[in-house]
Amino acid sequence: MKKLLILVFLLVPFFTQAQSQVQPYLSLEDAIRISDAAQVKSEAEGWNMVIVVLDAGGHMISLRKMDGVQIGSVDVALAKAKSSVYFKRPTKVFEDMMKGEGGARIATLPNAVAIEGGLPIFKDGIIVGAIGISGATSAQDGIVAAAGLEAY
Amino acid sequence: MKKLLILVFLLVPFFTQAQSQVQPYLSLEDAIRISDAAQVKSEAEGWNMVIVVLDAGGHMISLRKMDGVQIGSVDVALAKAKSSVYFKRPTKVFEDMMKGEGGARIATLPNAVAIEGGLPIFKDGIIVGAIGISGATSAQDGIVAAAGLEAY
Amino acid sequence: MKKLLILVFLLVPFFTQAQSQVQPYLSLEDAIRISDAAQVKSEAEGWNMVIVVLDAGGHMISLRKMDGVQIGSVDVALAKAKSSVYFKRPTKVFEDMMKGEGGARIATLPNAVAIEGGLPIFKDGIIVGAIGISGATSAQDGIVAAAGLEAY
Amino acid sequence: MKKLLILVFLLVPFFTQAQSQVQPYLSLEDAIRISDAAQVKSEAEGWNMVIVVLDAGGHMISLRKMDGVQIGSVDVALAKAKSSVYFKRPTKVFEDMMKGEGGARIATLPNAVAIEGGLPIFKDGIIVGAIGISGATSAQDGIVAAAGLEAY
Numbered sequence: 001m002k003k004l005l006i007l008v009f010l011l012v013p014f015f016t017q018a019q020s021q022v023q024p025y026l027s028l029e030d031a032i033r034i035s036d037a038a039q040v041k042s043e044a045e046g047w048n049m050v051i052v053v054l055d056a057g058g059h060m061i062s063l064r065k066m067d068g069v070q071i072g073s074v075d076v077a078l079a080k081a082k083s084s085v086y087f088k089r090p091t092k093v094f095e096d097m098m099k100g101e102g103g104a105r106i107a108t109l110p111n112a113v114a115i116e117g118g119l120p121i122f123k124d125g126i127i128v129g130a131i132g133i134s135g136a137t138s139a140q141d142g143i144v145a146a147a148g149l150e151a152y
Numbered sequence: 153m154k155k156l157l158i159l160v161f162l163l164v165p166f167f168t169q170a171q172s173q174v175q176p177y178l179s180l181e182d183a184i185r186i187s188d189a190a191q192v193k194s195e196a197e198g199w200n201m202v203i204v205v206l207d208a209g210g211h212m213i214s215l216r217k218m219d220g221v222q223i224g225s226v227d228v229a230l231a232k233a234k235s236s237v238y239f240k241r242p243t244k245v246f247e248d249m250m251k252g253e254g255g256a257r258i259a260t261l262p263n264a265v266a267i268e269g270g271l272p273i274f275k276d277g278i279i280v281g282a283i284g285i286s287g288a289t290s291a292q293d294g295i296v297a298a299a300g301l302e303a304y
Numbered sequence: 305m306k307k308l309l310i311l312v313f314l315l316v317p318f319f320t321q322a323q324s325q326v327q328p329y330l331s332l333e334d335a336i337r338i339s340d341a342a343q344v345k346s347e348a349e350g351w352n353m354v355i356v357v358l359d360a361g362g363h364m365i366s367l368r369k370m371d372g373v374q375i376g377s378v379d380v381a382l383a384k385a386k387s388s389v390y391f392k393r394p395t396k397v398f399e400d401m402m403k404g405e406g407g408a409r410i411a412t413l414p415n416a417v418a419i420e421g422g423l424p425i426f427k428d429g430i431i432v433g434a435i436g437i438s439g440a441t442s443a444q445d446g447i448v449a450a451a452g453l454e455a456y
Numbered sequence: 457m458k459k460l461l462i463l464v465f466l467l468v469p470f471f472t473q474a475q476s477q478v479q480p481y482l483s484l485e486d487a488i489r490i491s492d493a494a495q496v497k498s499e500a501e502g503w504n505m506v507i508v509v510l511d512a513g514g515h516m517i518s519l520r521k522m523d524g525v526q527i528g529s530v531d532v533a534l535a536k537a538k539s540s541v542y543f544k545r546p547t548k549v550f551e552d553m554m555k556g557e558g559g560a561r562i563a564t565l566p567n568a569v570a571i572e573g574g575l576p577i578f579k580d581g582i583i584v585g586a587i588g589i590s591g592a593t594s595a596q597d598g599i600v601a602a603a604g605l606e607a608y
Contacts, residue, residue: 021579022478027219057513058375059223063215067179071211086376102403105418107411110379123477127374222583223514224542227566251558259563266561331523363527367519371483375515 024123026055030152031062034121034131038148042066042135049135049144050077053121056128058082066135073134079111080118080141081132086111088127091118092142117141119149176275178207182304183214186273186283190300194218194287201287201296202229205273208280210234218287225286231263232270232293233284238263240279243270244294269293271301328427330359334456335366338425338435342452346370346439353439353448354381357425360432362386370439377438383415384422384445385436390415392431395422396446421445423453480579482511486608487518490577490587494604498522498591505591505600506533509577512584514538522591529590535567536574536597537588542567544583547574548598573597575605 031053042049048066050073055061058081065074080091087094094114098106106114116138121129131148133141183205194201200218202225207213210233217226232243239246246266250258258266268290273281283300285293335357346353352370354377359365362385369378384395391398398418402410410418420442425433435452437445487509498505504522506529511517514537521530536547543550550570554562562570572594577585587604589597 021483022480024478027477028216032216055223055513056375057223057511057515059217059513060215060226061217063212064180064184065211065213071207071209074212083376086374086379088374088376102399102407102418104408104411105399105402107408108383108398108416108418110383110417111376222542222544223512224539224544224567227542231564231566246564247558247561250561255558256560256563259560264564265566266558266564332520333523336520359527361527363521364519364530365521367516368484368488369515369517375511375513378516 023056023126024128026053026061026121026123026129028061031129033151034148035062035064037151038131038133038144039064039066041144041147045140045143047136047140047144049133049141050074051144051148052077052081052132053148054078054081054085054130054132056085058085061129069135076113076115076134077117077132079113079132080115080134081130082118083111083113084118084120084130084132085127088120090116090120090142092116095138115141117145119145121149121152175208175278176280178205178213178273178281180213183281185303186300187214187216189303190283190285190296191216191218193296193299197288197292197295199288199292199296201285201293202226203296203300204229204233204284205300206230206233206237206282206284208237210237210282213281221287228265228267228286229269229284231265231284232267232286233282234270235263235265236270236272236282236284237279240272242268242272242294244268247290267293269297271297273301273304327360327430328432330357330365330425330433332365335433337455338452339366339368341455342435342437342448343368343370345448345451349440349444349447351440351444351448353437353445354378355448355452356381356385356436357452358382358385358389358434358436360389362389362434365433373439380417380419380438381421381436383417383436384419384438385434386422387415387417388422388424388434388436389431392424394420394424394446396420399442419445421449423449425453425456479512479582480584482509482517482577482579482585484517487585489607490604491518491520493607494587494589494600495520495522497600497603501596501599503592503596503600505589505597506530507600507604508533508537508588509604510534510537510541510586510588512541514541517585525591532569532571532590533573533588535569535588536571536590537586538574539567539569540574540576540586540588541583544576546572546576546598548572551594571597573601575601577605577608 038051048069050065053062117133133145190203200221202217205214250266269285285297342355352373354369357366402418421437437449494507504525506521509518554570573589589601
């Protein structure tokens with residue numbers, strides 16, 4: 001029993017140190033679950049979408065393009081997701097900023113996309129990736145992105 | 153009645169011609185089936201892979217990155233698939249060509265990738281897309297690409 | 305002896321002219337001093353920043369990314385500094401210009417960034433480089449850029 | 457004592473789960489320590505270098521360019537580090553592969569750099585980033601990269 005106690009005290013700093021230099025990440029399983037939820041919502045609404053999930057470095061974990069979607073939506077969904085993970089915020093935030101005085105400055109911000117449909121994904125306050133949706137109106141893209149995120 | 157019969161005969165070549173102006177294409181369902189087969193083979197062998205399926209225009213229909221794969225494999229799998237659909241041939245063909253005298257010229261060929269793991273996908277002799285695999289050795293990438301293609 | 309004296313007088317204007325063909329430049333030591341000052345200010349304010357110093361050709365001398373900053377800030381800090389050295393003016397000048405009528409035209413100006421946080425660095429009236437800051441609000445980015453510049 | 461035992465059992469799955477979805481990362485402090493060691497080695501040898509440290513997503517944490525280095529070395533050091541983190545291997549591996557029959561195929565591999573001077577950085581077997589060095593001969597670049605890595 002005493003040995004166990006010692007073990008616990010020995011383990012505590014180990015986990016503490018480990019935790020101070022580790023961060024959560026998205027698995028393929030997470031990305032598939034998020035994408036499935038987004039696709040279910042798309043189909044329920046009768047919208048065809050490109051659905052992208054990126055990791056915290058902005059690299060693709062998963063992409064799927066539903067039949068009949070304009071090919072331009074592949075790059076758009078990617079860019080929305082990239083913007084969300086690069087700036088840790090929904091692309092809708094940039095869309096709203098562009099409505100104000102001098103808002104066009106956002107167009108000079110590298111990697112910023114100012115069209116709804118990109119959402120960052122956080123785990124315990126740490127960014128782990130993003131979802132990007134394109135294919136319908138930007139408001140509809142945003143609804144599907146939110147439906148995907150809810151499944152995380 | 154006779155007039156109608158004549159009309160039908162006049163219309164037949166019209167429909168025939170119309171049909172000669174269509175081409176087969178890959179659906180998302182096809183791409184998922186191909187990708188699932190590739191992933192099953194990867195998991196059976198204990199290899200982690202990036203699995204990409206492109207359409208006949210070289211645009212992504214589906215991508216998935218298994219956990220732990222080097223991030224460089226995302227671009228590599230994409231490039232292999234793109235090379236296969238752009239040149240209607242396996243990337244292995246270019247790899248073999250590079251072994252011959254002056255083979256390094258292939259490195260100057262736009263969009264050519266000379267590393268096994270990309271396969272074109274044909275339907276009735278018409279190119280409909282390609283599969284690209286990266287994550288293990290190029291020979292192993294090729295095995296997984298073939299396993300995916302078999303499911304089409 | 306007399307001949308040598310004449311030679312010296314002939315050479316003097318040559319050396320003078322040669323010196324009129326040099327320009328000041330930023331050393332790594334300068335860049336580190338500027339970056340350290342910017343980082344001290346960032347930490348004092350509790351802001352996490354990307355701090356970039358470029359040379360007169362727009363090439364990086366120094367970059368550092370404090371922990372937890374959004375990855376998008378790397379490209380933004382670089383772009384702000386590049387804009388400052390390419391146009392010999394603070395990015396805030398473009399930001400202000402965009403507020404006026406037709407100001408959105410700045411978004412079509414190659415390499416212009418219209419968001420505060422980039423400052424050119426001058427030595428004796430000659431441009432020697434720029435500092436670019438990103439990570440907090442653009443006003444805060446500007447404060448940190450100014451703190452860095454002060455150390456030059 | 458019993459309570460502690462229960463606590464331990466309650467904590468075990470927590471840490472296990474947490475560990476299965478977290479990964480280590482490089483801090484700015486790590487990157488500075490690695491870069492300092494590389495710079496000390498460079499100066500001891502009388503070589504001027506560009507020293508880059510990237511994170512696991514291939515994004516810059518730190519860059520410094522010593523005085524007098526050719527500006528081309530900035531992109532070279534970046535590309536070497538990117539290649540190392542994208543493919544989880546030293547760029548020397550690609551350099552050696554290119555010497556064999558058909559080795560020129562590596563020139564068709566996206567993001568691969570086949571010149572010594574890039575080294576991946578691992579923590580507990582997980583890739584956390586890379587160091588890239590350029591400025592002298594590739595063998596000398598490799599020596600400095602190794603000296604940097606040793607300080608991690």
